[in-house]
Amino acid sequence: MDQLLQHIVNALVLGGTYALLGIGLTLIFGIMNVVNFTHGALYTFGAYAMYLAAVALGLNFFVALPVALVAGLALGALIELVLLRPLRNADIDTTMLVMIGVGIILQSGTLWIFGGVAKSVPTPFPMEPLVIGPVSVSWVRLFVFAAALALIAITYLTINGTRLGRAMRATFQDHDTAALMGVNVSIIYTATFAIGSALASAAGALLGPVYVVFPQMGDLAAVKAFAIVILGGLGSIPGATIGGFILAFAEEMGAGYLSSGYRDAMGFLIIIAVLLVKPTGLFARAERIG
Amino acid sequence: MTRYLPLLLLAIMALVPLGLKDPYLLNALIITGIFTICAMSLNLLLGFTGQLSLGHVAFFGIGAYVSALTALGFDVSLPFGWRITHEGGSPLVGFVLAILITGLMGFLIGRLSFRVRGAYFVIVTISFAEVVRLVALNWVELTQGPLALTAIPNITLPLPGLGDVTLRTKIQNYYLVLVVAALSYLLIGQLVNSRFGRAMRGLKENESLALSLGVNATRTLTIAATISAAMAGAAGSLYAHYIRIIDPDVFLFSYTVTMVIMVVAGGKGSLAGPLVGGLLFGLLPVALRPVMAPEAQWIVYGAVLIAILFVMPRGIVPTLAGFMNRRPKPEAPQKAAEAGAQS
Numbered sequence: 155m156d157q158l159l160q161h162i163v164n165a166l167v168l169g170g171t172y173a174l175l176g177i178g179l180t181l182i183f184g185i186m187n188v189v190n191f192t193h194g195a196l197y198t199f200g201a202y203a204m205y206l207a208a209v210a211l212g213l214n215f216f217v218a219l220p221v222a223l224v225a226g227l228a229l230g231a232l233i234e235l236v237l238l239r240p241l242r243n244a245d246i247d248t249t250m251l252v253m254i255g256v257g258i259i260l261q262s263g264t265l266w267i268f269g270g271v272a273k274s275v276p277t278p279f280p281m282e283p284l285v286i287g288p289v290s291v292s293w294v295r296l297f298v299f300a301a302a303l304a305l306i307a308i309t310y311l312t313i314n315g316t317r318l319g320r321a322m323r324a325t326f327q328d329h330d331t332a333a334l335m336g337v338n339v340s341i342i343y344t345a346t347f348a349i350g351s352a353l354a355s356a357a358g359a360l361l362g363p364v365y366v367v368f369p370q371m372g373d374l375a376a377v378k379a380f381a382i383v384i385l386g387g388l389g390s391i392p393g394a395t396i397g398g399f400i401l402a403f404a405e406e407m408g409a410g411y412l413s414s415g416y417r418d419a420m421g422f423l424i425i426i427a428v429l430l431v432k433p434t435g436l437f438a439r440a441e442r443i444g
Numbered sequence: 445m446t447r448y449l450p451l452l453l454l455a456i457m458a459l460v461p462l463g464l465k466d467p468y469l470l471n472a473l474i475i476t477g478i479f480t481i482c483a484m485s486l487n488l489l490l491g492f493t494g495q496l497s498l499g500h501v502a503f504f505g506i507g508a509y510v511s512a513l514t515a516l517g518f519d520v521s522l523p524f525g526w527r528i529t530h531e532g533g534s535p536l537v538g539f540v541l542a543i544l545i546t547g548l549m550g551f552l553i554g555r556l557s558f559r560v561r562g563a564y565f566v567i568v569t570i571s572f573a574e575v576v577r578l579v580a581l582n583w584v585e586l587t588q589g590p591l592a593l594t595a596i597p598n599i600t601l602p603l604p605g606l607g608d609v610t611l612r613t614k615i616q617n618y619y620l621v622l623v624v625a626a627l628s629y630l631l632i633g634q635l636v637n638s639r640f641g642r643a644m645r646g647l648k649e650n651e652s653l654a655l656s657l658g659v660n661a662t663r664t665l666t667i668a669a670t671i672s673a674a675m676a677g678a679a680g681s682l683y684a685h686y687i688r689i690i691d692p693d694v695f696l697f698s699y700t701v702t703m704v705i706m707v708v709a710g711g712k713g714s715l716a717g718p719l720v721g722g723l724l725f726g727l728l729p730v731a732l733r734p735v736m737a738p739e740a741q742w743i744v745y746g747a748v749l750i751a752i753l754f755v756m757p758r759g760i761v762p763t764l765a766g767f768m769n770r771r772p773k774p775e776a777p778q779k780a781a782e783a784g785a786q787s
């Protein structure tokens with residue numbers, strides 16, 4: 155029973171960052187119809203940006219985090235402007251392959267510049283965990299959980315409560331009509347890709363200090379993000395949030411009670427199972443985002 | 445003219461080892477040949493049916509493991525007290541089994557995943573490859589996990605007049621790969637120009653129209669996936685018996701990316717496309733090796749992929765063919781329809 159409680163707490167904490175990863179991906183797919191294969195590379199980029207800011211530049215941990223987020227935002231905007239904008243009318247396979255190319259360049263570039271040795275980012279949190287009854291959680295993980303929830307809430311409020319968000323929702327429903335109503339669809343696309351990239355980058359910057367930072371860290375993160383998005387239905391933000399927590403629970407329980415070696419297989423098994431039972435995702439593709 | 449190009453290429457490739465004694469280059473050519481077979485098999489799916497599979501490396505890796513385990517033997521205990529012991533046997537039997545088992549896998553994956561299309565299909569195939577990689581990594585009793593299967597025997601061929609010949613040298617393996625590549629090319633060529641090939645292309649161009657004409661979509665796509673998987677399995681078997689050591693890294697996503705780049709750059713849906721793309725991208729690392737680090741090579745890979753998608757979205761072979769014969773041909777209306785559908 156105590157063990158179960160511990161697994162539940164672990165899953166909740168993990169689920170927050172998974173949801174963050176999934177939301178960025180689902181937003182970009184929902185609005186732009188782009189399967190973003192750079193998502194994992196942007197996650198890695200965020201972790202390295204955090205490493206550069208906190209270790210190389212010696213910035214405060216809490217200053218370095220927003221720096222990494224803004225760096226992801228800028229890189230996302232750049233990728234959209236240079237590569238995706240000219241391919242607006244290309245088919246989905248072409249953009250997918252271009253995104254794979256960008257992902258290869260980013261990952262190999264990271265490996266080239268920083269080498270393959272894993273880096274660690276020091277955190278200002280105490281080493282001894284917070285113990286409540288039978289459950290113990292490290293302080294840094296609690297902070298990561300809180301920060302992930304805060305970012306999810308900010309994204310949600312941006313989409314549901316601002317002019318930009320309204321334009322994004324309109325573009326999601328029907329981009330031609332949105333354009334006719336005076337929405338600058340090009341800017342919406344750039345903003346969407348930048349926000350999605352910033353979320354991936356933030357997830358990397360938050361989890362980098364928890365684990366270690368290495369060039370291939372994004373590979374598994376990307377496939378997990380795909381699992382989450384499929385679980386929740388492509389394009390649905392609440393779906394991605396719930397999907398993130400479901401994946402985290404499946405992994406925790408699978409690793410705890412079945413086999414820890416197959417922990418990372420849970421996501422893929424979920425993908426395959428969901429597509430067999432309900433190919434549109436557990437929460438059918440939303441008619442509107444938010 | 446274009447009909448004789450593959451024959452010319454085959455003749456050139458058959459003569460290459462006579463003048464080439466550098467073992468490094470010969471090795472690069474053998475690996476290139478093996479990946480070109482994979483690229484051809486991927487082209488059957490991606491180029492002719494339009495389904496992008498990003499899990500193709502799964503079949504390559506399964507083929508390698510099946511063939512290696514058949515040759516080496518294994519002893520695994522299963523749940524419920526079952527136990528499978530295999531003594532080890534001929535690599536040639538392994539080669540045949542690799543083809544049969546990967547074909548069966550391709551059939552099952554096809555049956556399961558052609559219920560979905562587009563982005564979903566892509567993600568199912570990636571997931572499948574990743575699950576297989578994790579199994580290879582964790583089922584240590586069967587696969588030795590990260591310790592790798594080592595001392596895999598070379599293929600022994602019973603040649604008429606020569607008795608059993610074990611292919612130990614690079615030149616022997618080179619010709620084996622060349623023969624398998626040529627056979628794969630012939631098979632795909634026959635398939636694509638058959639009634640079945642027209643059904644595949646029909647599905648790619650306009651699925652609802654093809655369905656209304658009586659094409660059985662799931663059946664056609666599943667058959668294409670089965671043949672494609674079996675061919676990649678054959679390539680995996682050749683790889684295992686040539687390299688003689690395999691570990692779960694044969695399932696790396698970057699191998700799939702290499703295959704996709706070969707197909708897309710060469711020209712998807714063109715028979716000669718994967719040959720050109722395979723040679724170009726198989727030998728690019730050889731050309732780049734003296735001038736840059738491996739990581740930088742991958743950056744060039746990525747940049748070339750993006751550049752080709754921007755400049756020649758149809759690939760090198762179809763674009764060049766378009767330049768060479770501007771005369772209207774019988775297939776011109778179809779090309780125009782394609783262009784119209786894409787714009």
